[in-house]
Amino acid sequence: MNKTRWIMLVAVVAVIGLLGGLAGGKLDSILETEKGTEGIKKQEGSILEAYDFGIVFLDGSTAFPDAHGVAVFEAKRTESILKVRLEGVPELANTTLNVFIELAAADGAVETEVQVGVLSVDSKGRGKYEIKAPAGSGLLPVVDDGSEIRFKQTGVSGNKLVASGTF
Numbered sequence: 001m002n003k004t005r006w007i008m009l010v011a012v013v014a015v016i017g018l019l020g021g022l023a024g025g026k027l028d029s030i031l032e033t034e035k036g037t038e039g040i041k042k043q044e045g046s047i048l049e050a051y052d053f054g055i056v057f058l059d060g061s062t063a064f065p066d067a068h069g070v071a072v073f074e075a076k077r078t079e080s081i082l083k084v085r086l087e088g089v090p091e092l093a094n095t096t097l098n099v100f101i102e103l104a105a106a107d108g109a110v111e112t113e114v115q116v117g118v119l120s121v122d123s124k125g126r127g128k129y130e131i132k133a134p135a136g137s138g139l140l141p142v143v144d145d146g147s148e149i150r151f152k153q154t155g156v157s158g159n160k161l162v163a164s165g166t167f
Contacts, residue, residue, distance in 0.1 A: 056165035090125030
């Protein structure tokens with residue numbers, strides 16, 4: 001799938017998700033949202049207050065140049081959700097990849113890399129992964145601007161980067 005189709009698909013999914021989440025709210029609340037580098041934020045006292053949203057396109061590493069995909073991170077008051085889709089790795093069919101989030105410090109220095117799950121690659125070289133965690137549970141770190149998501153193949157020679165993207 002080319003990048004234009006990915007953009008269209010992600011935009012449609014994001015709008016549907018946003019509108020679905022607002023179904024019980026007021027229509028004027030949509031008009032008060034603002035899109036910034038930290039995601040979608042709402043004016044104080046509204047239904048989108050304390051809501052963060054990020055989308056990143058995944059690019060293949062030099063070892064897996066055909067790898068591509070998308071990752072979506074949502075942080076709400078009650079839970080955080082990370083959804084990812086990876087494609088273009090038929091050479092990794094029927095294997096698993098470790099999913100890491102590398103957190104960026106305020107000054108741009110790397111703080112830490114946290115494993116958040118394992119993605120299973122199917123027989124066609126595709127995989128999906130989703131994790132939902134209660135807010136503040138520590139099961140899923142908060143993804144900020146500059147945080148990187150990485151997919152690594154674990155093997156005898158250590159962790160080999162397959163694909164990554166920066167929020």
